Amino acid sequence: MKRIALIGMPNTGKSTFFNRLTGASAKIGNWPGITVELLSAKIMEGSEMVEIVDLPGIYNLHGFSEDEKVARHFIENADLDLLVVIGNASQMDRQLGLVLQLQELNLPMVLLLNMHDEAQQHGIKIDTDRLTSELGTPVTLMSAKYSQGIKQARELIRESLSKEKDSTAKEKDTFTDDVKLETKLDHLMSKCVNVPIELSGGLTDKLDKVLLHPWFGLPLFFLAILLMFEVVYTIGTPLQDGIAWLLNVILESQIAHVIDSFNPVVQSFLIEGIYNGVGTVLSFLPIIVMFFLCMAVVEDSGYLARAAFLMDAFMSKLGLDGRSFVMQLMGFGCNVPALMGTRVMRSRGLRLLTMMIIPFSLCSARLQVFVFLTTAIFSPQAAPLVLFTLYIASFGAAFLTAAIYRNRLPNSEPLLLELPPYRFPTWQQMLLHGWRETWYFIREASGYILLGVVLVWFLTHYPFDAVPASSETLAGKIADVFAPVFEPLGMDKLMTVVLIFGFVAKEIVLGAMAVIYAVDPDNLAGVVANTTTWIQAYSFMLFVLIYTPCLSTVAVLKQESKSWSFTAIAVAWPLFLAWLTSFVFYQAATYLFGS
Amino acid sequence: MTLNLLKSGEVAKITSVTADDALKARINGLGLRIGQEVAVIRRACMGGPLQVRVGHTDILMRPEQADLINLAK
Known part of the structure; x- marks a missing residue:
């Protein structure tokens, strides 16, 4: 049986996509080596059973919180056939940073850019073909919430799974230090993503004006x-x-x-x-x-x-x-x-x-x-x-x-x-x-x-x-x-x-x-x-x-x-x-x- | 000047971040990278946190953390 891990930053709709894939069949289970319980499900993908594991949302692969340690430990030790990275299409500038970090692990990977509907509302344009060739990782857009692009996403996953694992033999990490990652990220952003300047505040801004009001917010x-x-x-x-x-x-x-x-x-x-x-x-x-x-x-x-x-x-x-x-x-x-x-x-x-x-x-x-x-x-x-x-x-x-x-x-913890x-x-x-x-x-x-x-x-x-x-x-x-x-x-x-x-x-x-x-x-x-x-x-x-x-x-x-x-x-x-x-x-x- | 001193509604560019590696990585992960434009949307009352915007991401942070992010207008 093949095994897939879903990974991505918080607020990317990772769980929504997981639910789309697995329905209500998911179970919480224990994994060797980590004390934390992870949500997983087995589904038929094409002609074979595939196990999908939903990892906790993380901002950074090199972070120090319990969640980040769990995710890293799992990726490094569980025998994975594919890493499915979920990104938020309207926040490409920071989502790609995690993608680049994950690429250094040299695991077979696909990138699913979720919340395409929100990105479109913001007028953001993403050149997925260009991004695919620049990254060397298959990329597709979707909206898990409204069930758009799910078919293509599954296809991409199925294709990547059917390939032989030889892609792991890719040359070892070329972008080890952060500066090089930064440069690569800027390059990708300028070539593949077009973000227009936002002039008018959307619904969220209007709601926040009232709900986060200094005096009326709390009441x-x-x-x-x-x-x-x-x-x-x-x-x-x-x-x-x-x-x-x-x-x-x-x-x-x-x-x-x-x-x-x-x-x-x-x-x-x-x-x-x-x-x-x-x-x-x-x-x-x-x-x-x-x-x-x-x-x-x-x-x-x-x-x-x-x-x-x-x-x-x-x-x-x-x-x-x-x-x-x-x-x-x-x-x-x-x-x-x-x-x-x-x-x-x-x-x-x-x-x-x-x-x-x-x-x-x-x-x-x-x-x-x-x-x-x-x-x-x-x-x-x-x-x-x-x-x-x-x-x-x-x-x-x-x-x-x-x-x-x-x-x-x-407690001296910063709040971000x-x-x-x-x-x-x-x-x-x-x-x-x-x-x-x-x-x-x-x-x-x-x-x-x-x-x-x-x-x-x-x-x-x-x-x-x-x-x-x-x-x-x-x-x-x-x-x-x-x-x-x-x-x-x-x-x-x-x-x-x-x-x-x-x-x-x-x-x-x-x-x-x-x-x-x-x-x-x-x-x-x-x-x-x-x-x-x-x-x-x-x-x-x-x-x-x-x-x-x-x-x-x-x-x-x-x-x-x-x-x-x-x-x-x-x-x-x-x-x-x-x-x-x-x-x-x-x-x-x-x-x-x-x- | 630092992000904490930026007035609500004003925009400035991030020039550097003075924090240890772990915190830097988190600040980076939220999209607050050098060269990016950042704006303060509002502040909570009684010395509470700031709402900061970079690109299409809104971030909540305490004044102490905003003080670590250096800006140039």
Whole structure:
């Protein structure tokens, strides 16, 4: 089987092209020699199977960031048959620099100049025939987003693959030093590319005038985020109610009489354990899907780089930079990819400090818990506001942590970042992106959820002759041990058990509650509202927000930092902060408002 | 003069970059090469970063980095 690597600078539409080639079949896999996971897929090209690997976007082959090291290591060590370089056709002056560096590796190569549509809008003309002969590398233009030129690009790849590998015997690098590369680059630019002088500002310039305005930029940004959540809930909540209702109907009309004859313990296990537990989590899927779809739009639009611009002055005071803020926002989807995103940072101090604050981002798994509890406990008018205060608390905990640890993790990293033009993703891009995130979430979480609810059911029902979730059961005994720790936070025994399981993953929390309170998804809210005061609920939510998000996050913290002591602090500190915050809140609120 | 001193809306040519090799390579990779014309589009408030344009690439950089890029009008 032949192997191809896709490589290019960030913002060249490399992933879009990868998706065009591979559809939704791509898998994340490990590669020998590198600890980082890369996206790859196997496709039929002509008559043979070809494996395509998507390398991280890099500006420079000789760079020192983790991403650049990964890309270089992969190219040098993986047995490659072809290097497919993706370039941005409207930025030829700098894209060719990387191409020339890559040529020195003497690997068979093709150059695909993407975003031809944007280049045409700018009036840029590229002489691909001339460029092909000057470079000695096949070149073609395409627009992966609008599916133009993909056929020709594939043809070029197929042709290059079918050639014998003798092209590698090309004479050894003639352009080793940078000056010679510069000269060659200038030569190529003057001969093959015609860039007219841009007179009028385009749409991006007009949008930036408003969105990056010194005074209105930030308020507009937060307004946009708020609007996004509004959309998520307006569409997601009715769907969620619908699923909960449907699950209840199915249970009563279809399942109940089938298992009527079963042993009561088995019945309880099937219904109160698995069906209610998994069902409660499942009913929140529409909100998660909506959330990921919206995040996909924001991510692909280029607005996140603007967020870095707007927030950098503030973040620099905390020893972070604008990119840390962007990672924090990404963390609102799921903390795990956000933690991996810190690989673009070169300074270890900055990277670790950013990794310290990402776990405080209110991820979609925690969001389920908060949406559920706020709507169960508070009035419809108050619920969104309560949820909003939790987002504030999320930022507060992150910024406080940065302020405390900034001196221990010093950062002298320069900030240089490309601001890509605004691009609205196509429906197809949006759905594929959203689908991949959602699928990743389901795949990662489903095992945990099932295992979690089964375990919670067992602990709250064993011994089987005891009253479920009473102090005679195993869960009751565990809760008794932890009571001195959690009682000052206003948590009763049942909540304590939920929190202990929530350490594994927040996806379990709701399922565990359904199991512990032994009710179906449709009626859980009512039961919880009857047994919990708003002070208890808020204290519980604060704790869930701040303490360790899930075991996956802990694993990634370790994998990315390669340090046990850092990982230990990154777990212990949030636990302590969560306890302290809930304690202060519960005691103060009880004193002020009475229990 | 340096890029940090360039007023918003003004254009100048890059004459040299005073940075170590790693940083130079990155500045280069973003298209800020010697001889290129560069413009400052805007600055964020409170000493925040600059938005700089070279060719068809917009770049965000802190004033500290803009100070490393020397210009001639």
